[in-house]
Amino acid sequence: MSTRADAGTLASASGAAARQSRDGGATPPSRDGRSGRSSARTKARIAELAFLVPALVYLVLFFGYPVVKNVLMGFQEYTTKTFFTGEAPFVGLDNYSAVLSSSLFDKALLNTVLFTAGSILGQFVLGLAIAVFFRRSFPLNNVLRALLLLPWLVPLIASAAVWRWILDTDYGALNRFLGALPFVDGNPAWLTSTSLALIAVIGVNIWLGIPFNATILYGGLQEIPEELYEAGALDGATGWRAFRHITWPLLRPVVTVVLVLGVVYTLKVLDIILGLTNGGPANSTQTIATYSYFTSFKEFDFGQGAALGNVLVLLSLLFAVIYLRLNRKAVDE
Amino acid sequence: MLFPLYWMVNVSLQSGGGAVATPWFPAAPSLDGYVRAFNDQGHNLVTSLVVSLGSVVLSLVIAAPAAYALAQFRIRWATWVLFGVLITQMIPGIVVANALYSAFSDLGLLNSIPGLILADSTAGVPFAIIVMRAFMGSIPPSIVEAARVDGAGQLRAFVSVVLPMSRNALITAGLFTFLFAWGDFLFALTLTTTEDVRPVTLGLYQYIGTYVSDWSPIMATAVLSSLPAIVLLLVAQRYVAAGVTGGAVK
């Protein structure tokens, strides 16, 4: 699951970042590198670079090349014919103007925003609550924390199938549970009504995202020295006030990171939406990611699909830039 | 939080599909689903295991030296490399899969374990670089210097001093790399067609077509395929937490 990997990668970077900014920026070892003229020095330099070469080669081959290919495809008329004739004429910005002007694009963009905002908000608030809860020590704390990560590790196909049953209108566990309550009437059509489907999909995505948020925030909380709370308690800051004046400000760097990462990761979400609603009913859960997929693989217009994919990457980049700016200090050693 | 997972186990122990209301508890549990799943998917579980372990080895071999270089050497454009690593993570998996298909088809890597290992490492390599870089930043340079003074070259110092000191980082990165490869579906679907090389995630997907009305083997497979993750989590609790927070936990 590359999306999970992404989140993990960025998160770990940010964890380090957060730590370093708190430490006032850990300085790396400075080996006297003022003048690198002697041949011995040059040799040493080359030896050092050799450490990076395998990774650089791998990244260029497995990421650089696909990205370039996709950017090019976005400017080409790339259809089923292309596969046989090998011809994909360049059509300038036609693909972009076609997808941006389609009526579905606006809907998909709105859904993408709602889906992302809803997912992030839910994951973050619940994740933080859980992280705070786990700070107390109680029996089984470790085991529970391990189990908490599970939703993040079960194959998505299985998760999607299980959720489809739980949310089934007529026979789903959720509606059977709700039906047993006195004040609920009727069976909400979670996945099959235009008003609820997006909410349901967001709900499932929140479930998938909580482990990640909770674990990172928990790590951030562990970093806050206990003495601060003791000192705060003397000044009468306990409970909510302690959270507001001690926890929150110190957790800020981690929070920023979690939120930005969450956005980048959520923008790309595809499989869970396809698995639950396939973008339906009546396009009510169509996002830019699913729209791009349908254009490429259902309508076989690979040029327009690539264009949509590139729009998505640009959106992510926007957040990446924000993220990097916020962590500039940490990365710029 | 855990209810859906309970539901998965519940369904795996019953027969019948999603068309009828599943009982709340497996009153009369049957292991038929598991027997069938094990018979059909045993081979695929082994494939997944081989691919995942291969991906761990490959990712660590590529990532560890790079992480060390980024953490300890003064390379002016290290920041940009790191940016690059982060940006790779913005790219939708499909884009990578698309490009890999045609490249792999030319190289004869389709339907092969090495091909899957290479592809699945796209998740592991960047992750491992960043996790390990965070850890290795805290290795006191004086230790490496001492080894160098004793006449060890850069590489030897790295292998005999840095790697042993970074054991935790390696384990954390390896663990996650394993899980990423284990859970991969996109590359499995894109880059294989035969039954000889078929990771369990894809086996699960193929099942859905076959057992449309009896979900117990499907869910049993899902449970089986989640087991390695569960076992790893319980065993390596400490490393997992450290991995996700990228060394923020000291």
Added chain:
Amino acid sequence: MARRRVLTTALAAGAAVLLPFSLAACGGGSSDEGSTGSGGSAKLTIQDYYNDDPGKTVWEGVYKACAQTAGVEIDIVHIPGSDLIAKVLQQAQSKTMPDVLMLDNPDLQQIAASGALADLSQFDVSTDGYADGIVKASTYDGKLYGLQPITNSIALFYNKKTLADAGIQPPQTWDELKTASAALTKDGKYGLALSAINTYEGTWQFLPFFWSAGGDEKDINTPEAAKALQLWVDMFKAGSISQSAVNWTQADVNDQFKAGNAAMMVNGPWQFPSLAESGIDYGVVPIPAPQAGEPTVSPLGGETWTVPETGNKDKQAKAAEIVKCINSDDNQKLLAEKNNTVPTKTAIAEEYGATNPAVKGFADLVPDLRARTGELGDKWPDAATKIYTAMQEAIVGGKTPEQALADAQNG
């Protein structure tokens, strides 16, 4: 689309993601350029999507017999249904097309349009005796690119016991269908199950209603189309069909029917084996017509056989022989019988329907089956998307049928 393989939406979707790239490594170099072994007989590759039994074994038997007749060796490759087109595209790109290729009939136009298929007339393939719709489906731009041995369609299945208990006759008109569905909806069970999903499968299920009412895929914004859509909307609104149907594949529909959750369903003969296994006592009648005495126009399902342009004329000629052999009278009968489908030559279909009561309902439809691509050719997928979009907008999107059709037509 008698897509026999029907995955859950979820998975189909998930997988399709990967489609275009599902690989085509023809193991063991089976498609080596005209590799002629010392025996001198070429080896041909046959590719289809019959990847599970009972169909798989039946087809393989026919291939082997035909290969023997033609004096060639064959390699058989089965690709899961949802991945077939993607794979064919990949093969076209890497010039590793199979020698004999099966395509779902509505896909033929698109593939033919890309130039990947050989015109069968050069191998003197004859279409005498075939139902018109069949020939039309495999013809692109006036040239014949495929030959289809058997066909299927969809009809109305009903649970005999449930209808008998309620004293209801299988419906023959739209009004009867509405009344019966409503009357059969009780105790948490629904009167009717069908697939109104947002894929081509949903379109396929709606077509018998759409066409019988006089709807036309060239312009779906017409009163006739609205009438058909109104019927579905009414049945959903009345609660005779579960709203979950907008997320059901035909396999899900079959599950509901088997579980007794629905008294009637719209489905195809490929469900016979699974229904037999469940032991449910059911009957099959044609999809009800708008008015008594009017015909029902049903969509033509099934797969057609083509010879891809591999550039090796000798092998193509052999491949064409195999295609002809698969379509021989005897094989049409055999395949129809084993797969619960219907022969495509009208005379054989008639004779066959008379001896197989189970499929008679389907055999009677053959002469009038309408090809989805008959009017629009390779532009059909676009229309199909418009149809299911309008369908969902009207059923759950809160639009009137007229509005939904107009919006979809205008993209």
